[in-house]
Amino acid sequence: MxxxxxxxxxxxxxxxxxxxxxxxxxxxxxxxxxxxxxxxxxxxxxxxxxxxxxxxxxxxxxxxxxxxxxxxxxxxxxxxxxxxxxxxxxxxxxxxxxxxxxxxxxxxxxxxxxxxxxxxxxxxxxxxxxxxxxxxxxxxxxxxxxxxxxxxxxxxxxxxxxxxxxxxxxxxxxxxxxxxxxxxxxxxxxxxxxxxxxxxxxxxxxxxxxxxxxxxxxxxxxxxxxxxxxxxxxxxxxxxxxxxxxxxxxxxxxxxxxxxxxxxxxxxxxxxxxxxxxxxxxxxxxxxxxxxxxxxxxxxxxxxxxxxxxxxxxxxxxxxxxxxxxxxxxxxxxxxxxxxxxxxxxxxxxxxxxxxxxKAESDINDPIDPKPISLQKQIEYKNVWFKYQNDWVLKNVNLTIPKGKTVALVGQSGSGKSTLVDLLPRFYDVNEGSITIDGTDIRESTLYDLRGLMGNVNQEAILFNDSFFNNISFGVKNATLEQVKEAARIANAHEFIMASEQGYETNIGDRGGKLSGGQRQRISIARAILKNPPILILDEATSALDTESERLVQEALENLMKNRTTIVIAHRLSTIRNADEICVMHGGEIVERGTHDALLVLDGFYKKLCDMQQF
CATH class of the missing domain: 1.20.1560.10 (ABC transporter type 1, transmembrane domain)
Known part of the structure; x- marks a missing residue:
């Protein structure tokens, strides 16, 4: 008893x-x-x-x-x-x-x-x-x-x-x-x-x-x-x-x-x-x-x-x-x-x-005396090592992402791309090394402030069984209908939303089941646009789409990426040709980095990936 x-x-x-x-x-x-x-x-x-x-x-x-x-x-x-x-x-x-x-x-x-x-x-x-x-x-x-x-x-x-x-x-x-x-x-x-x-x-x-x-x-x-x-x-x-x-x-x-x-x-x-x-x-x-x-x-x-x-x-x-x-x-x-x-x-x-x-304990918590955090200069990964259990998934990664630049991560499945990105919003914490934003270690700020700097668009559009309006305004307090409509227009989503039965109040079904893949992805992009984050994370946002949907989504993504610090994970290399820097990952390490043209000249991992996607 x-x-x-x-x-x-x-x-x-x-x-x-x-x-x-x-x-x-x-x-x-x-x-x-x-x-x-x-x-x-x-x-x-x-x-x-x-x-x-x-x-x-x-x-x-x-x-x-x-x-x-x-x-x-x-x-x-x-x-x-x-x-x-x-x-x-x-x-x-x-x-x-x-x-x-x-x-x-x-x-x-x-x-x-x-x-x-x-x-x-x-x-x-x-x-x-x-x-x-x-x-x-x-x-x-x-x-x-x-x-x-x-x-x-x-x-x-x-x-x-x-x-x-x-x-x-x-x-x-x-x-x-x-x-x-x-x-x-x-x-x-x-x-x-x-x-x-x-x-x-x-x-x-x-x-x-x-x-x-x-x-x-x-x-x-x-x-x-x-x-x-x-x-x-x-x-x-x-x-x-x-x-x-x-x-x-x-x-x-x-x-x-x-x-x-x-x-x-x-x-x-x-x-x-x-x-x-x-x-x-x-x-x-x-x-x-x-x-x-x-x-x-x-x-x-x-x-x-x-x-x-x-x-x-x-x-x-x-x-x-x-x-x-x-x-x-x-x-x-x-x-x-x-x-x-x-x-x-x-x-x-x-x-x-x-x-x-x-009674489960969380190993990712806010510090006792948090520091304010904002992006004015750059994001920097310093000697980052990480493992989920026994084997190292990331090994001594160093990466600098200047404000307003687009950095793309490419490589084979299992090379550590998604893990590298997941460390930034502290979904996991690094085992060794550090990640800083303008010199402030992300572990020294609150999770709320840190994640408030970021917007995510994932390969699988994660939507909720609710209306268009509530899905787009998710995470943004007191958003007005006009703000939501403007975000939807930039994301090329306004037209198909208005064509639905109740417009922005139409329920999209469980996980957006009433929508096509391209429509779901554009709703996700509209959600990120409305949040207006200084840092944008795109995790293979177009890899599961047909050609027509990809064109519309890619256009929406380009609108979203303007004047924004962006990290892109991509399998379709054609979508990241214009990135400021492309980092090629292999076995948990960055083995090559540079622009698209510079990496082709190296005739290394990146060129092999490009050759495999040509037909």
Whole structure:
């Protein structure tokens, strides 16, 4: 339960007031329930005419600082209650007294259920609020973590943690909060009443309870281990679904439907077997607690009956029945408590998986005392070394990019071009060396200021399931429609946007699925134009386009690149003929650099790349 308490300490404090009111109303509900049960004694005495004791009115006196005064108050209350009942029987008769007791029982029950509802009323904001906060924290953490974290994690498994695991936390831990706040209070108050009635019987009962608790605790530990395995398998299933949705075109093209289907069905069957074991253990809670409770009642009935049959019994028969009613009332809270323990064990397994995201450490952070950063002169890579894991991807790279110039990076796949560019906005940090802008190391500025200098246009246009307007104005606060239209015109996108059903308010579908490749790319360019960054990064922005789309996109790119510092990654060498400097990368190093014509004269790597693209 230590893990559960730590979870409460992390997420419940914002809802302290609701928690306090929940506890208050639970206490009132338990006390009212206890007093309503007390009416059993006079009802039984009236029905069976077994109480011949004569009661006289006892004056009330009370001093809060004296324990004897508290005992006297309790005795006076009990005596005066029975005095009133016996007096009522003598004056009005037993039938009328039963009616009075019945009305009083109804009133007490109404107050009990009212306070019970109010306890639920204040629990609901805690349950829903904590789950909302967990989802918000996961989403915030995802946006803060570096790209390196997600290259090691499967997208489907991350989605499973956000959906399945958070839902499991809601259905198990959060749904158990009420039981955990209410049931211990009920058990404590009922036990207090039982002790006041007969401490001998209660001590006897308490000897039996630790054994039942130990048995349930052992099953709960095994349940958590199985639950963690089940959630991991659920993550694998979600990953397979995500891969299937992303790769449907290839799956169908290679007639691999049966292979994908068999792989999923095999994993799904493994998950089913694990889930069956979890549910079977979980369903043991109710029958086990009921069996142990019934066995305990039988033993208590035997022991209590022995006390009553003995001479000088501390309790009479009606009081013993009241005692049994109270004890039986503990059974349901105990059952619910055992169920909640099982549910919490399952939820803790999900919380453990969620915490892998929430507690993940980012190695790319803002400095304590950040420096302002702006581009007035140049960007400089100084002796840069970088590796993702073991092998060096970049080796002692030195590169200077003057303001307003265009530098192109070319080379074979895997030569380090994209990695070199990804280091500039600090998607990753260099292992050795440094990258500076006007002499300021980029690690000395905030990520927000650094990335505010840059605009990206990638090979795959990354768009959102939203309108043209919101996609183009993405990342630019308070952009006007006229500004968005002007950016779209420069990007050669205005005409096809206006030809759509609702113009700039038309939804473009998931990842821009309603648009062609060229249209998606021009929306990306319009987005970069509107941001108006001093540094532009183009990552193979035209390599996936047909000739007509490439012409329009290239024209849009030329408009975007005017008077701007630009880094271009290109496979189509025809698109970077006019770059101020072309750097040829091979094996993580810059092996050649110069203008297009100068590199052709060298007759080296660059010329070979050009020759391979000629036909």
């Amino acid at each position: 230590k893990e559960f308490i730590r979870i409460l300490q992390r997420f419940v404090p914002p809802y302290k007031s609701n928690m306090v009111w929940n506890i208050v109303f639970n206490v009132l509900s338990a006390i009212l329930n206890l007093f309503s049960f007390a009416l059993i004694i006079p009802i039984l005495q009236i029905l069976f005419k077994i109480n011949e004791e004569v009661y006289t009115y006892m004056p009330w006196s009370f001093e809060p600082s004296s324990w004897e005064s508290w005992k006297g108050l309790a005795e006076a209350g009990k005596n005066n209650f029975f005095w009133y009942i016996t007096n009522l029987i003598e004056t009005e008769g037993g039938s009328f007294t039963l009616i009075v007791l019945g009305v009083f029982l109804v009133i007490m029950t109404f107050l009990k259920v009212a306070t019970m509802y109010l306890a639920f009323f204040h629990m609901i904001p805690i349950r829903t609020g904590v789950v909302r906060d967990i989802r918000n924290q996961i989403n915030n953490k995802i946006t803060q973590l570096p790209l390196g974290f997600f290259s090691e994690e499967r997208k489907g498994d991350i989605i499973a943690r956000i959906s399945g695991d958070v839902n499991e936390i809601e259905n198990s831990i959060m749904s158990s909060l009420d039981m955990l706040f209410k049931n211990p209070i009920l058990i404590f108050i009922y036990l207090t009443g039982m002790i006041l009635i007969s401490w001998q019987l209660t001590v006897f009962v308490l000897v039996l309870l630790p054994l039942a608790g130990y048995i349930m605790g052992q099953v709960g530990k095994k349940l958590k281990r199985k639950s963690l395995l089940g959630q991991q398998q659920w993550g694998d299933l979600m990953s397979q679904i995500e891969e299937t949705l992303s790769g449907l075109r290839i799956i169908k093209a290679f007639n691999a439907e049966s292979k994908i289907r068999n792989r999923f069905e095999k994993s799904n069957d493994i998950f089913r077997r694990t889930t069956m074991k979890i549910y079977r253990r979980q369903q043991m809670a109710h029958p086990m607690s009921e069996f142990l409770g019934t066995a305990t009642i039988v033993i208590v009935l035997w022991y209590g009956g022995t006390l009553i049959l003995a001479n000088n019994s501390p309790i009479d028969a009606p009081t013993f029945i009241y005692y049994l009613v109270i004890f039986y009332s503990i059974i349901n809270p105990a059952k619910d408590l055992s169920k909640s323990v099982y549910a919490i064990q399952k939820g803790l397994a999900s919380m453990e998986r969620v915490d892998k995201i929430l």
